[in-house]
Amino acid sequence: MTPADLSRCVVRAVRCAVEDGELSGEGAVPQRVVVERTRPGGVGEYATPVAFQIAKSAGRRPAEVADVLARRLAGEPGIERVEITGAGFLNFVLAPASAVRIVGAVRAGRYPLRGLAADVAVSGELRARLVRQAVARIEAVQGLPSLPYIPYIPNIAPVAQRDGDVVARYGAGAAAWAVLAVPARETPAFPATLLLQGEASEFFRVRYAHDRACALVRNAARLGFHPEAGEVDAPALLRVLADHPLVLEAAAHHRAPERLARHLVELADALLDFQYRVLPQGDEKPSAAHRARLALAEAAGTVLAGGLSLLGIDAPTRL
Template sequence: MTPVELSRTVLHAVRRAVDAGELSVAVPTRAVVAPPGPGGCGDYATGIALQLARPAGQPPFRVAEVLRPYLVGTDGITDVVLTGPGFLNISLDRAASDVGLVAEILRRGDRYGHADQPDGRVVQLHCPHDLRAVVVAEASARLLRSQGALVRVSAEGFEDAWTSVLGVTVDAVGHAPAELPVNVRPVPAHGSADPMSLGRDAGRWALLHPAAGDRPRIGDEHLVQREGNPLFRVRYAHARARAAARNAAGLGFTAAPGPVAERDLLAALADHPRVLAAAADHRAPDRLARHLVTVADAALPFLPTVLPRGGEKPSAAHRARLALAEAVGAVLAGGLALLGIDAPEHL
């Protein structure tokens, strides 16, 4: 069971409880599932009971008690434990969950973690006449659209060179009505720094990777082709994943999801939909940038193990590792695309 499927399962449990008359609430459109926090247990936790407590007119722990029987015994779920004020901590059948996760990523490709359809939200992003603000607003718009929102980006001012060098665009330029204040205002780059001198990919990364409240560092370190450069690690991991698929084809075997023991890497891939949703909700593309670094750092030690060595013949284990490598490539390519950064096949 993937995190997306688990979220749907939680919503289905709420719907069943409502249909049975045990809860009187409107079924929400989304249930957030994430790795358990301090004091939690299992593979994932959800605070859906805390979200529903007030409209249900019941304490959160009681709502969690109502929902627990509808989750226990569901295919792929091995246990549900209540902790804290009402968190549902869910343990999964890990082997089946891992195989399902990789299969889901391969099915969705670089759209893994995207919404299936529009969610009805209409969002207006408005930023000052500042390059970093415009880049952050545009990347935030990409993230919001990936989650089903309709988004329009406007800026107080805009320079044509920003499009020709960094590929950034907006929908409108000029002062907005009083009822639309500036709502995207990250700390600008230092006045003497020129992000455009880095080119499109490194320039965008330099502006997007730091949190909005941090002043970005604009320097040649973003261009260095070494592992000390986070952008290089992300793009290198993507290129290695693509190379594994090409080389496997040359050896005559293809990917097939199966059991693998890469816990940290699987956890990072499973967390991708949650990161996309949080980055969109908070207008924080830096969360996605840092998540891609996490995925790359977990993938780089694994990728050299994908292909057979020496006289080895391709086995089911190799096909499972290849499937995981292809999943890594899809997640990194999709994430970089949302940041407006190229994901090269060769590096």
């Protein structure tokens, strides 16, 4: 089960509880449920406040609603453990992510990946324009209001006058990264590392990781093999990839493109650590394990390119 599957599973559990009379039916079934990674020190891997969301319409205390849902969700395949914390938060531990399932979902287009070709025409200051365009793209791939809808986002801090023309100085892509990588209410910073091609630059690392994924596929083809989905022992990379749809949901829900930017950095770092295991070494012959690792790296590259596209930033195949 992926985190996105978990969100749908919780909605289904609410619906079934209503249909079976365990919860009041009037307005109790939400269309979407927010599921997010638990914070450091929290219980489990994922958590949702859905019990608070539906308690009033269900005519029950959040803890009572959480108890009803926990009993139903505990038996779902892919959920290893359900716990209730606080006044009614549901916390989950999931079974390890499946590389076959994730690669298949990316290849089948079930991951919301690409920005739209036509952007929202937004006038005004650079920061406000870029934030609203990014939020509009992220909301559009979530099936929310589509372009030319312009989202309202209050309190967007502009680029400080002291920074001058940041597009001319840093380039359009790096400037967009800098203004989208921090919450809209914060004034963006433009460190010297934006101009560096090295690990100190998050902007470079994200685009370089995509470049490496493309290079791995090209080099594998020269060695005579191609990506083929299979199970892979890569828990860090699989976890970040599994979280991607959930991160996009949260970014749309909170109108916070910085959540996507932070996630892309995490994904890039996981892929850059994983890349050295993909191709055969020395006299090693390509095997099913190499093909499966290549498929996972290719999927990660696809997700990186899609995420950058949603932020309005290109993803070159060769840097």
